[in-house]
Amino acid sequence: MTEKKFVQFSDEQRKAFVGSIKTGKKKREAILEDGMSLEEAFVYAYLDVSRAPLRGIGKCVGDPIKVRNQCISDEIRPFCEKELASVQDEYEFDCAHEKLSEIIREFYRRHHYDGFTVGKTQKWINMALKYACIYDKKDAEMLGHIFGYCHVPIDRYVANPIVLELGVVLPQYDGFKMPKRVTFDAAKCNYSWSKIDNYDAYLTCQKSIREKLHQKHLAKCALEWEFACWLREKEKHI
Incomplete structure (x- = not known):
């Protein structure tokens, strides 16, 4: 066997x-x-x-x-x-x-x-x-x-790369809207992934991630990109 x-x-x-x-x-x-x-x-x-x-x-x-x-x-x-x-x-x-x-x-x-x-x-x-x-x-x-x-697990480590590297809008929720005049920073904006509660908005974000990765040729799939991205972002928080 x-x-x-x-x-x-x-x-x-x-x-x-x-x-x-x-x-x-x-x-x-x-x-x-x-x-x-x-x-x-x-x-x-x-x-x-x-x-x-x-x-x-x-x-x-x-x-x-x-x-x-x-x-x-x-x-x-x-x-x-x-x-x-x-x-x-x-x-x-x-x-x-x-x-x-x-x-x-x-x-x-x-x-x-x-x-x-x-x-x-x-x-x-x-x-x-x-x-x-x-x-x-x-x-x-x-x-x-x-x-x-597979989808990208949206959390505090990958929120910034999703926005800044891919140019994708994160799912919004009551109390949060993407800033228009300043550079997005998940910590400064107090972005809370746990408060996302609209599946359509969530799925739109995931589809956009796939599209951007395909356009930019950054990875074969979303989870492959997220794996490298997450480890890189984690190092910044140690």
């Missing part, structure tokens, strides 16, 4: 990014050696969302870890296996992404938490797919199929 391998990123790239995973040193070493499952990718991605944006969720759902795991096992994993894995182009991926976003939001509404905005679901889904594309051996075939369609 042929050993499954990581196919989207090199060993060097995987090592460069592993320190960003919110876990201990031994677990990171194990991930480099053995990879992670798709379920684990969604667990680690949830940690990227849950610090400030999901503050207070425990008061609504009771045990947030139990509810998170249930969402992954009952809703997210089956959807990825059945629908996400079968997409044939960017349009179908975008439709599946929107559907999964709404599935997550509705799941949490049923558990008495209505604070899962589009911004939070996009960060969870997109970071999970990024982790999986980098470290998931088991689902490598499926991930290789959708890699070129």
Whole structure:
């Protein structure tokens, strides 16, 4: 039996990014050696969302870890296996992404938490797919199929390059509009990805990212561009 391998990123790239995973040193070493499952990718991605944006969720759902795991096992994993894995182009991926976003939001509404905005679901889904594309051996075939369609996880590190490097307008939300007379700076403008709550505006941004990358020949796909961009921007904040 042929050993499954990581196919989207090199060993060097995987090592460069592993320190960003919110876990201990031994677990990171194990991930480099053995990879992670798709379920684990969604667990680690949830940690990227849950610090400030999901503050207070425990008061609504009771045990947030139990509810998170249930969402992954009952809703997210089956959807990825059945629908996400079968997409044939960017349009179908975008439709599946929107559907999964709404599935997550509705799941949490049923558990008495209505604070899962589009911004939070996009960060969870997109970071999970990024982790999986980098470290998931088991689902490598499926991930290789959708890699070129994946969205950029919009966060504070890539907000500036999206605007300044690509010339793309970020999704707006109540309380925020793109500045017209000054150079955009996510920190100075206090841009909060977690407050994005209009999926059409979010998707317009993702489509524009793809178009600009194609026009400028900066990368083969959005996630490839984001990977290099995110590491570069992170260095500026250390």
